[in-house]
Amino acid sequence: MERRHCIELIYPELQDKPVVTIMGACAQELYDLGHRENFFYLQHAMGLASSIGIGLALHRPEETVVVLDGDGSVLMNLGTFATMARYAPPNLVHIVFDNGSLLSTGGFDSHTTQGVTDLAGIARAAGIPHVADTSDHMAFGEAVVAAFEREGPSVVVARVKAVGPDHYGMDLHLPENAFRFARYLSGRRHDT
């Protein structure tokens, strides 16, 4: 299973949800499918995409907030699972693409490369009520749809190959992305 196919599969579902991605390949693959004002790409500060998701979800309970994370990033902030479990925002869907690689920072092995460390197990033990561990498209798609439909924070781990795009770059300045993302959210508030 490849991350870009997973993102492609759920892309139609993302059109009306605030999405926060990690840096590098994950951000690029979403952007390449077509940027939307509800997408925020965290191109640095590894580990904090899920924290942004928690802050967003707790303060905008009417939105379904989606975080596209990775093994390298989430390993930098494992405490996030405990914070997420403690405050349990019902509207947060945290997708972790586990490719066992620090692909976007040089392709080094991550702690999950050998298959010893189990991110879904860590999420479960932290107290996340709904955790799925998926390695094919069918299971991934079903787990994400179920997560969108239910109340309660969900973690979906997707075991994917360590491959990424052959190009990087966005026609979007970083603060511009932040400003437009905030405007999208303030517009949604005024609409409702």
Place this chain on the structure above:
Amino acid sequence: MTVSYENSKVVYEGIRASGVRSISALPETWLGLLLQRAEDDPEMTLIQVAREEEAIGIAAGAWFAGEPHILLMQNHGFLAAINGIVSLAQLYQVPLCMLIALRGHWGEPYPWHTRGGNVTEGVLRALGIPFEYARDPARVAQQIREGYALSRSSLWPAALLLTRDLMEEAP
């Protein structure tokens, strides 16, 4: 050493008076009474984190959500949060209003706090973060309001250092 009940209340009321109803924090002794008030306040959302850098992400999420927010942490937690401050808040121009308990400074009896106390101001300067010392309970509410206003207008962090004079009872 006793944490000042009265001044903790003054700081908390200052946060409320600035219009903020959302706080992220990592608890520590000087912040304990403050956070107790936040927990008991039905209008306040309090999010405790496992490590302070998380709070930078949570504050960014609150900013995107349109929710006024203040961060409470010890200075050692501020030191632990630096990459998030630089590579999220400063990189993306997300405001942060940080109230930082300044341990390890003038009068510090505990050796373990002293290195962090000595470098906090220098690190704030290196990061280009405007800061003030809060010493006088009569002024602290205004300082919180002004720090909050500056962070929002500059789209940049601002820090208020909560000193021993303010946070501890006079012996």
